[in-house]
Amino acid sequence: MARRPILGLFDSANSAADAGDALRQAGIPDTDVDFLTDAPYPEGAFGEREEKHRLYIFPFIGGLLGLTTGILLTSMTQVAYPLVTGGKPILSLPPMAVVTYEGTMLGAILFTVLGIIFESRLPKLKAGLYDKRITEGYIGVLVNTEETQHGQVETALGQSGAVEVKRESGQ
Amino acid sequence: MASSGEQQHGGGHHAGMWVFPVAERVTAEVTGRTFAFPSGYKLALGVAGILTVLGVIGFIIKLTSSGFGSPGPWGYYAGIFSFIFMATGAAPLVAVAFRFTKSHWRRPLSRVSELFALVGVVNVILFIPLMLALPPILNPAAQGTELEVRRTLWFEVPIGAPHWWDFLGLVGLAVCSLAILWLSAMPDMAQARSSATGFRRALYGLLAGSWYGSKRQWIHQKAGLAMLGAFYFMLLVFVQFVFITEYAMSMVPGWKDSVLPPMYTVMSFQTALSLILVIMFVMRRWGGYAEYIGVSPFWSASKILLGLTLLWTYHLFAFFITYWYGRLEFEQNIIRYLFTEPYLVLFLGNFLFSFVTPFLLLIWNPLRKSDWGPTLAGCFALLGAFLFNIRTFTAAFNTGDHYEFALSRVPAAVLPDFGDILIILGGLGLAALVYLLAAKLIPNMSIWEVKEGAKYQKMDTLMKADYLVLAKPE
Known part of the structure; x- marks a missing residue:
């Protein structure tokens, strides 16, 4: 089964953090969840996994x-x-x-x-799932998971207060 | 996250000191202003363009009348190149340095300084004629008391020294500063791409098409900026050391001075910070950025400018006193040549504008706590740096015999000819033209940093006074 992205859009950082918890409770691994923001947030602000870099x-x-x-x-x-x-x-x-x-x-x-x-995986030729409102301060919670789990993910995002849940066009 | 209207300019006796941009509006406002072309801006572009054309004419006059046979005629060219390199080469470092210190007040000046990366490309191009004007290391007519090789940094003369190693250093600086600009502006270009049209849209798509603001990207951007910033600093100081040593010191017979390279570097920091203050003042007063640039960045930067002013003076004194106490004839000749005789007026102007006036202005706290005070001091410091470079390089390129064991006489001052004047105007015009174009190509305020800052700063009241509350995320 193919893995496809699904994007939840939140108008507050607290709701996005709640969505992270809800997804974890729904059994979605942390590695499948990413938070898209217009500015850097402090480490762990959304309760997300710790990212290490090996750029040095x-x-x-x-x-x-x-x-x-x-x-x-x-x-x-x-x-x-x-x-x-x-x-x-x-x-x-x-x-x-x-x-x-x-x-x-x-x-x-x-x-x-x-x-x-x-x-940073640049350049990326295929455009990813995104919403312009993220540039206005909204938080995107991007989940890359099996299509069978999309219903579960959508429910978790919606219950956490997502203003919109988007899938890739054609779905 | 967002601030209320009454917080816009602080309150009470702090009015105008701190500003709190509304995070949700930053992208639209900054991109709108970046894409706009007011008449004043068009005029500035036109003037810079005309000056650039004059500079090209001056260069052609100089090339056809003098060629590259002797370095003397290129003294003023070297001076104006050094001034532009001194100010614009160190400018990206201002963003880097204050980002290291995690200060909030630096947020509005980050992009102003990073945009100078594009002028770094101009520096590389302007440097090429200097490579041709530099006399060879081996003396073509060695005899008698003359040296077989010119005094130089390149003891063992590796392949391509000094020209190509100097050139490679400048290219390295340009590449590093462009990488810093690209990395820093990538989130802003990604945010602005939806409202951009035409060439800008294509450019943003190419340079920032893959940016989504994921955690991984932010972490790598932060780490990359820190590493490139550190390398830029390490390379800049090195290139300045090589340049001032090879193109000034080694051109004056007997001039062996360990203080000159650090003095040049300190002066470049002073000049770069001054230039950025002047640009920020213009943006705040006439560019529509009053809600983004408070007085606070001027106040904070003024203290650093004062420190750099004093540090430059300390180096100047250390340089002067060493030679002043020198008992040898050539040591006295060097002092007379560079300070007290043919170039006395330029030295006095240099000292007055690099030290006396900025110092007298910046020691006065009410003046530091304004936007115009540090800017005025910065204008003087820029003028001082200009005179320093003209004096040093014109003198160095016109000593006559560069292979002499020591300076046996004090050469006369060389006044600029018509071509020199055009070259000076053109150099300044070209740097301004490239910067003005860059500021319309890439968002001229660091959108993501301003938004990040909006999360961590607010005004609050304790008893009857207003206080700025700052948060430090780490």
Whole structure:
């Protein structure tokens, strides 16, 4: 059976939080429920599950790659052109700092941008279920579940005070 | 969530200090104002456009009359580039820094500062002629007391140094600031896409078509902004260090100063904050944003501006006193060249506008507690920064022999020619033009941040006085 979204629209944050409780009582797993808002709400405001992110891995990898590239580039240049400057050793760290630092930063920045795109699942080619009123302060409770459970979900959303319950067009 | 009408501008002796936008109306009002083109705005765009054209003419005059054979003729170009880079490069950092501190007063200024990301692209383009004007590291005519290589940061000269590494740094800054702008504006563009038409609608669909405001998206947006903000700060300070070292210090024989790069960075923070205050003042007074921008952001920012003003002066003094006590002839020559002889007037103007006037204005509390006081101080600081950059880079590019062991004489001041004046006007015009266009392309107030702030702030009464009640969600 296909999983399809259903959206409950609420005009107050408290009602949306109640809907979260009602869905949980109806046996809908937390992972199937999402709260759509026009501005960030404090962690746990709707009694929702805690979301963890692993975005920090991306700049770490990017930075490491940039650092390695910078070290290789500068050390290989120093070895390829062995000029003694100011009586310092041919392979010395201070002259390498500028390029390795820049390489590290650029790698970290590029990978952070890629990480954000990947982790936020952007771009998403298929338009999702949404309502313009969310931009005016309404809260959307989006449930992605089996079609057989849609009746149950609709009841839970309606009883919690949803001003409207929407399904994908064609349903 | 929403505030009542009487809370709009606070009350009692706090009137106008804090404003409480009505969350439900923010999207419609901000997008409406962003999409509107009042006659004053069209005039500003026209003036900026004309100045840009003049700048292009000036550049062509300079290119055909001088070429890139010697850096001297490009001193004023370097000065105006540095001024634009100093102010606009650090501007996105203002949003980043105050977002880190989770202050509520920064909400109206976030987007004002982030929009400068698009001017960052202009900085990359404007930098290209400077790459060509920079003298090579290896001295083409080394003999006698001259150095075989110009004094430079690039000791071992890796591939592409210094030009391409400087350029890559600027590109990195532009990419990072654009990513910050995109990430920050994505929720607003998604909210505005239903009322947008034509090109804006297509743009918003492309850049924010997948944004729905889910918990996952908000968390990644917050984490992404924090990380990119930290990287932007780390890269900005680095690029400024490389730029001022390579394009100013290494051009003046014998100028070895560890204070100049931090002084440049501190001044860039002072200049960027000043510029943002000026723009916010214009938006509040004439842009229809009085209900979004209270006096509070000016008051809060003024204290930081005062601190930066004092910090700049401390660095200037540290720089000056080191060379003033220097017993060598070239140390005295550097002081005479940059401070007391050919460029004395520019230095005095720089000192007056970067320190004396902002300091005298900002130490006065009633003035800090107004919108025009910090703005006026900001205008002076901008003028001071302009004079600093013109003085430093014109002097640096016109020392004559850049391969000399030390500055053996004090060169004469170089006055701007017709092409220089056009280039200066054009540089300012181009930066203004891009910013003005950006402010009509992307919502010029951070809608989601203003709405978020509306949830956490309200006026309340304790006994007979009004108080601002602030909540901190974390």
